[in-house]
Amino acid sequence: MTRGADALALLRAELGDRVDTAPESLAAARADKSGHAASGQPIAVVHARSVADVQQTLRIATRTGTPVVTRGAGTGLAGGANAGQGEIALSVRGMDRILEVRPDDLLAVVEPGILNADLNAALEPYGLWWAPDPASRAISTVGGNIATGAGGLLCAKYGVVRDAVLGVDLVLADGRLLQLGHRTVKGVTGLDLTSLVIGSEGTLGVVVGATLKLRRLVPGEVCTIAATFPDVRRAAEASAAVTASGAQPAIMELMDAASLAAVHALLSLDPPTPGAAQLTIQTDGPAAAAEADAIAAVLRIAGGNVALSHDRAEGERLLAIRRSMHPAMESLGTALIEDVSVPRSALPAMFDEIARVEREHGIVIPTVAHAGDGNLHPNFIFAGEPDEFGVIEAPEHVWAAADDLFRAALRLGGTLTGEHGVGVLKRRWLADELGDDQWELQRQIARVFDPLGILNPGKVFAT
Amino acid sequence: MTRGADALALLRAELGDRVDTAPESLAAARADKSGHAASGQPIAVVHARSVADVQQTLRIATRTGTPVVTRGAGTGLAGGANAGQGEIALSVRGMDRILEVRPDDLLAVVEPGILNADLNAALEPYGLWWAPDPASRAISTVGGNIATGAGGLLCAKYGVVRDAVLGVDLVLADGRLLQLGHRTVKGVTGLDLTSLVIGSEGTLGVVVGATLKLRRLVPGEVCTIAATFPDVRRAAEASAAVTASGAQPAIMELMDAASLAAVHALLSLDPPTPGAAQLTIQTDGPAAAAEADAIAAVLRIAGGNVALSHDRAEGERLLAIRRSMHPAMESLGTALIEDVSVPRSALPAMFDEIARVEREHGIVIPTVAHAGDGNLHPNFIFAGEPDEFGVIEAPEHVWAAADDLFRAALRLGGTLTGEHGVGVLKRRWLADELGDDQWELQRQIARVFDPLGILNPGKVFAT
Structure with a gap:
């Protein structure tokens, strides 16, 4: 028997109907929302219902030397939960109490x-x-x-x-x-x-x-501001000015022109002014109204066309435009959603770098940013033929542009990933940010937890 | 040459006048503010002025297998920075830019x-x-x-x-x-x-x-409340009621009767009502006054005698009583200052446990608590003969009472140390809280950073 068949037999003996080998389940476990999928398919999906199920699965994995990839809802954007050839996909989605x-x-x-x-x-x-x-x-x-x-x-x-x-x-x-x-x-x-x-x-x-x-729950009203600017750099400068003013919005989201146009098209709204970028800002808490007024003043000085609402429902409607970004990108093609983060004062410079990358690589990179914290999500859109599982891998010229963009973020004092993680998609840049010494130290720490290297191998730390 | 003499010669050769072997410097490096001192004395105090100084010291330590104890201002309360026989005391106090x-x-x-x-x-x-x-x-x-x-x-x-x-x-x-x-x-x-x-x-x-x-800096006024209660349990219940009410004070400090009496004596204030305990609470931010009023109402319902001030200077005067706790304890004898933390709703039960420990062990344990976060500082006061360095070690009956108190905190869902650290004083209880498996894992992680075990050996992880 192969190692995989051995592990599968043991899993079935111990975990019975928690062990799922239906072809569609195995196929689904290969991918997340990153657009990337693992090579080959896992030997089984284990639907754990308890801590004991997880422990039993890992005991079998250790005994047989079988890699284990833990999964939740599969909404990751870096390929970190993608399970491939010879691996056990361990789903904890059913443990939801x-x-x-x-x-x-x-x-x-x-x-x-x-x-x-x-x-x-x-x-x-x-x-x-x-x-x-x-x-x-x-x-x-x-x-x-x-x-x-x-x-x-x-x-x-x-x-x-x-x-x-x-x-x-x-x-x-x-x-x-x-x-x-x-x-x-x-x-x-x-x-x-x-x-x-x-x-x-x-x-x-x-x-x-x-x-x-x-x-x-935060008491008091929620105020929402939508402000448009002639171009993305001015919107980024305005967001940095809001942070520098000392105001503390709960939410401050920036959408560039390409993002805004795509969402408006998806939601059948009137098209925005060409080139215009938008900030959507919410304040909350006891001083929400005063903070919103102060922020609106900063935005007007920065050249924004400002609308302010004290109505929660209207605020949700304005934010729905931002929350529709992901489906809007999917309507354009396949999206590689990146996740660099920079110090907030560097946001305008980072948008300059994105414009440069667009020019030099001849592609469009619709970008939204959590401008309140400096985390940007540049979307690399591409077309291609889906593989047998419907996955379209990002082509090499997209990765070359992404590489350029990552290095620009690092130069500006930023980081590769603000919240999506490294997964498989960014592992080849990890040592560039950490340095070789720290990379090796981190890997050794992981080995203390997992001496056999069976936990999500090949993720984060490229082998 | 011994290992120590070898290291000292190398340090002097590389770091010159940064290397201090004056007897009073070596003696001072043995102790912090915990009342505990290391056995013997270090071979030298290195006063690092730069990152390069620190690197050079550690290279010499690694080459000669000499332990290194890093020190700042020496105000620790767990013995973590105490340097002993054969060790290098590495002071970074001079790196203060x-x-x-x-x-x-x-x-x-x-x-x-x-x-x-x-x-x-x-x-x-x-x-x-x-x-x-x-x-x-x-x-x-x-x-x-x-x-x-x-x-x-x-x-x-x-x-x-x-x-x-x-x-x-x-x-x-x-x-x-x-x-x-x-x-x-x-x-x-x-x-x-x-x-x-x-x-x-x-x-x-x-x-x-x-x-x-x-x-x-937080804008707006600062409001300060002082509330006295007939006993410490009622003060603790009142603090839990404030937390449960949804108010968020910036500071909420509890002093029991023995603490309050000692501070009043130290500051030559009128003695407090016997048995009375006190809460000192500050609110800040735009809603400070409204929050203070709401908190005062909760305290009155809980049986408190409440005074509220909107004056910053008066607030600082009230808080000065709390901040005088440490010198007040020193005026009573030698103090072992403990640091357990419990979930906030367990504060009244923890004060019951402290009262029990006082009864069963026949000692008084003046206690203050950061009641807003559930962190208690019970003070074990004792007398004894100072050793050659003026240090009086806690006697065994004090440690027996502390042991009883630590275990009570763990039973209530708490932790050994909220902020002082483990150092040498709590290392023998570390595995009780972590469990043997986690203790061993943590030790292995430390070994990844420090394979030779020369960084602060014997601290945190008892050997």
């Missing part, structure tokens, strides 16, 4: 498979919410947010994922269960392994539970 | 030896501040805050140290320099080694620089 909500301690304990939006719907009656707010929140899991560090639109005001997780329960490659972190606001007992797991993309263990730090 | 302040990006780059208070004084003209606010802020260094995770009074509203550091520059045991983290709000490129270093107490490397996440 809320185990505890402690309003007095502002914490909840959840399983990893719960959807971000479902969690917040369940917390709402308590007057609570969990801040991470990726654009995919309706379809992405909390475990996936933790695995990648996907923070979303609210990070400048309400923090990144690392600020919103107190502890995680982690199953190691050999099946042992560790409880990392604490249930207290403060805790410095030993090394902070919780933070190490956040953003580790399945390379250190399988997150089977998380103790989340909650916030109270 | 601010290298960059970027108001538009809300970040600063600093050297580790700068005092917390000096940093905030320098940031004030920019309208900025760095949130970590340990009670020792006037005399403790930013590097020490990072090494221990010392957060202080403002953590519930303004976050812990981990939330306030974007990156650190770290010299490894072999002298290599790594730049960890990023300058952006968001960044998930590779494993989060910055967070791993925060609270690692000198066991992973030497922090020689830090990129700090700043906040803007």
Whole structure:
């Protein structure tokens, strides 16, 4: 018997109908939302329903030396959860319970498979919410947010994922269960392994539970501003001016002309002024109205055409334009969605670099940015023939342009990925940012958790 | 030549007058503010003035197999920076420059030896501040805050140290320099080694620089509430009620009767009502007055005798009582200052446990708590004969009581240390909280950074 057949037999014996080898399930486990798919297909998808299922799967994987790729909802954008030839796809999507909500301690304990939006719907009656707010929140899991560090639109005001997780329960490659972190606001007992797991993309263990730090729902009104500018550089300068003014919007999103035009077309809205870029800004909390007025004044001085609404529903309608970016890009072709982040004052310079890359490589790169925190999502659009699983790989000239763009972000003091993770798509640039010494140190740390190298091999750290 | 003499000769050859072997310097390097001192004395204190000095010291340490204990201002409370027989005490206190302040990006780059208070004084003209606010802020260094995770009074509203550091520059045991983290709000490129270093107490490397996440000074008034209660349990219940009400004070400090009496005596104030405990609460920001009124109402319902001030100076006077706790304890004898943290709803139960420990062990344990975040500082007071360096070690019956108290905190879902660190004083309880598997994993991770085990050996991880 091959190693894969051996592992499959053991999985079936121990986990019965949790083990799924239907061709469509195996095919689906090869891909995420990145446009990339793994070579070949996994030997099985294990639909874990409990911590014990995860432990059993990993014990079998260790015994047989079989790689394991953990998956949630498969909405990742870097290929980090794609399972390929000879691998076990371990789905924790079915582990979606809320185990505890402690309003007095502002914490909840959840399983990893719960959807971000479902969690917040369940917390709402308590007057609570969990801040991470990726654009995919309706379809992405909390475990996936933790695995990648996907923070979303609210990070400048309400923090990144690392600020919103107190502890995680982690199953190691050999099946042992560790409880990392604490249930207290403060805790410095030993090394902070919780933070190490956040953003580790399945390379250190399988997150089977998380103790989340909650916030109270923000009282008061929500004000929304939409401001258009003649071009993207002026919009970027305006967003940097808002940050520099000391205002703290909850959301500040920038859409360039190509993005705005694509979304307007998708939603059958009147086409925007050619070349115009837009900022969409929300303020909240007790000083929302005063902050919105101050921000509007900054935007007008910066040359913006400003509309301000105090109506929550109107605000959601304005933000829906931003939230339609992903389907709008899909309407143009296949999109490679990138994720560089720069210091906020460098946003105008980064848009200059994107314009340069567009010129020099002869492509269009529609870009949206979480301008409040400096995280940009440039979209490389391309066409091509789908493979047998419907996946169209990005061609080499797109990667050459992306390479140019990554290096520009690093030169501006930025980072390769603000929230999507490294996965397979950015692993070849990882050492460029970390340096060879840190790259090797990180890899050795991963080996402490996973001595056989069976956890998501080939992801993050290129082999 | 012995290993120590060999190392000393090399240090002198390479670092000249940075190498200090004056008896009083060696004696001072044995101790911190914990009341504990190392056995024997170090071979030298190296006063590093640059990253290159630190690298050179570590290269010599690696070559000669000599342990290195990094020190800042020596204000630690767990013995983590105490240097003993055969060790090099590496002081980074002299590396105290601010290298960059970027108001538009809300970040600063600093050297580790700068005092917390000096940093905030320098940031004030920019309208900025760095949130970590340990009670020792006037005399403790930013590097020490990072090494221990010392957060202080403002953590519930303004976050812990981990939330306030974007990156650190770290010299490894072999002298290599790594730049960890990023300058952006968001960044998930590779494993989060910055967070791993925060609270690692000198066991992973030497922090020689830090990129700090700043906040803007909070506009609006500051309101201060002092509320007295007949006993500490009712004060604790009141603080839990404030948290449960949804109010978010910037500061909420609880002092029990013994603490209050000692501080009043030290400051020559009228003695407080016997048995009375006190909450001191500050609100800030645009809604400070409304929040203070709401909190005052909660406190009155909880049985408090409430005074509310809108005057900043009066507020500082009220808080000065809390900030005098440490000298007040020193006036009573030698104090072992403990640091357990519990979920906020468990504060009343934790005070019950402290009362039980006092009864069963026949001692008094004056206790203050950062009630807003659930972090308690029980003070074990004792007398004894100082050793040759003036240090009085805690006697065994005090450790027995502390052991009882630690286990109570763990039973209530708490943690051994909220902000002081493990050092030498709590290392024997570390595995009780982490479990043996996690303890061993953490130790292996430390070994990846420090294969020879020369960085602060015997600290955190008991050998």
